[in-house]
Amino acid sequence: MSNVSYDFAGRTAVVTGGAAGIGAEIARHYAAAGANVSIWDLSDAGDAPEGVLTCRVDISKPDQIAAAIDQTCAAFGGIDFLSHNAGFAGPTLPVVENDPAIWARVIEVNLTGTFYLAHAIVPIMQERGFGRIINMASLAGKEGTPNASAYSAAKAGVIGFTKSLAKELAQTDIRVNCIAPAAIKTAILDQMAPEFVQTMIDKSPMKRLGWVEEAARMVMWLSSEDCTFNSGAVFDLSGGRATY
Numbered sequence: 001m002s003n004v005s006y007d008f009a010g011r012t013a014v015v016t017g018g019a020a021g022i023g024a025e026i027a028r029h030y031a032a033a034g035a036n037v038s039i040w041d042l043s044d045a046g047d048a049p050e051g052v053l054t055c056r057v058d059i060s061k062p063d064q065i066a067a068a069i070d071q072t073c074a075a076f077g078g079i080d081f082l083s084h085n086a087g088f089a090g091p092t093l094p095v096v097e098n099d100p101a102i103w104a105r106v107i108e109v110n111l112t113g114t115f116y117l118a119h120a121i122v123p124i125m126q127e128r129g130f131g132r133i134i135n136m137a138s139l140a141g142k143e144g145t146p147n148a149s150a151y152s153a154a155k156a157g158v159i160g161f162t163k164s165l166a167k168e169l170a171q172t173d174i175r176v177n178c179i180a181p182a183a184i185k186t187a188i189l190d191q192m193a194p195e196f197v198q199t200m201i202d203k204s205p206m207k208r209l210g211w212v213e214e215a216a217r218m219v220m221w222l223s224s225e226d227c228t229f230n231s232g233a234v235f236d237l238s239g240g241r242a243t244y
Contacts, residue, residue, distance in 0.1 A: 004220075005033070006220050006223075006224055007033060007034055008030060008033040008034050008035035008081075008223070008224075009034035009035070010034075011034075011035045011036070011080040011223075012035060012036040012037075012072065012076040012078055012079050012080050012081070013027075013030040013035045013036065013037050013038070013079075013080065013081035013082075013083060013223070014038050014040060014068075014072060014079055014081065014082050014083070014121065015030065015037060015038070015039050015040070015083045015085065016040045016041065016057070016059055016082075016083070016084045016085055016086035016117065017040075017041055017084075017085035017086035017087065017136075018037075018039030018040065018041055018045060018048070018085070019039060019042075019043040019044060019045040019046075019048075019054075020041075020043065020045075020186070020187065021085075021184075021186040021187065021188065021212065022085055022136065022181075022184055022186065022212050022215045022216070023039070023083070023085035023086070024039075024045070024047070024048075024212075025212035025213060025215065025216040026083050026085065026215065026216045026219050027039050027045070027049065027052060028049055028216070029216040029217070029219070030081070030083070030220075031049040031051070031052060032049075033220065035081070036051075036053075036075070036076040037049070037051075037052045037053070038052070038053040038055060038068070038071070038072040038076065038079075039052055039053070039054045039055070040055045040056075040057035040059070040065075040068050040086070041054070041055075041056070041057065041086065042056065042057070042058055042086075053071065053072060053075050053076070055067070055068035055071050055072065057086075058109075059084075059086050059109065059114075059116060059117060060108045060109045060112060060113045060116070061116075062116050062120065065116055065117060065120050066120060069120055069121065069124070073124070078124055078127075078128055079121055079124050079125065079131075080125070080128065080130060080132065081131070081132045081133075081134075081223045082117060082118075082121050082131070082132070082133045082134070083134050083136075083219050083223070084114060084117055084133070084134065084135045084136060085136040086109070086113065087109055087110040087113070087136070087154075088106070088109060088110070089106070089148060089151045090103075090105070090106040090148070090150050090151055092147045092148060093147055094146075094147055095149050098149065102150070103149075106150035106151055106154055107150060107153065107154050109154075110151065110154035110155065110157075110158065111153075111157040111158060111161070114135055114157075114158050114161055115161060118133065118176075121133075122165070122169070122174070125174050126172065126174070129172070129173055130173045130174065131169075131172075131173070131174035131175070132174070132222060132223045132224075132227065133162075133165070133174070133175070133176040133177070134177055134178065134179065134219050134222045134223065135158050135161075135176075135177075135178040135179075136178070136179055136181070136215075137158045137159050137179060137180045137234065138151070138152075138155040138180055138181060139180050139181060139182045139236070139238050139241065139242060140152040140155050141154075141155025141156040141157075141158060141159050141180060142156070142159070142180055142234070142242060142244070143242075144156075155180075158178060159180070159234055162176055162177065162178040162232060162234070163232040164232075165232075166231040166233075167232055169231070170231055170232075175222070175227055175228070175230065176231055177222050177227070177230060177231060177232070177233045177234075177235060178233075178234055178235070179215065179218055179219070179222075179234075179235045179236075179237050180234050180235070180236050180237065180238070180242065181210055181215060181237040181238065182200070182203070182204060182209075182210060182237065182238035182239060182241050182242075183197070183200040183201075183204075183209050183210065184209060184210040184211065184212060184214075184215060184237075185209040185210065185212070186212060189209070197209075203241055204238070204239040204240070204241050205239060205240035205241060206239035206240055208239065210237055210238075214237060215237055218235060218237060222235070
């Protein structure tokens, strides 16, 4: 475990997808650093740290985002950090077998949802004169994962969106970055065939999966006031697998 610590007392973090997996670990790290934390998820955040606000949010629904903003600002007075992790991969199918309706839903949630969040939250950060946005992209968005075309395209879009928004806000104290993980060890991997998981491990030069703690520690630094000249960047979390 890292012995690096952060003091986010007085700051408020929104963590989408914070009920489980990477998002839940990020929420725990924010809370441990003293931040107010608001978890936005479709699922219940049953083991969220004490004092954490939970809002049921489908990020593809702007009205639900607006309601969660109202709840969060009423509880904590504003929003300083957005750690955006909500999304879903969709079925693993070749392009020619993909259902156009499912393709559209994957794009809507993973990419358009990212826009909806920024569209609603950036004005709050602009009023406060400070903000940190960390979008969770994927190595799939850089490499293109076969049989995951919608997810790969959506995450490539998240990378492009992150770069665009960062440039728009470059002369403010709002930094916008994204993280591109390879496979991270979460409960979702338990639903996959062991040989499929082993294939992901074999692709890693480190010959292991990433850990949720490693993702959370990167988000903590990207949220901090040490992150000043980094914006519009894609931070690999791939155990050396990424080639660019």
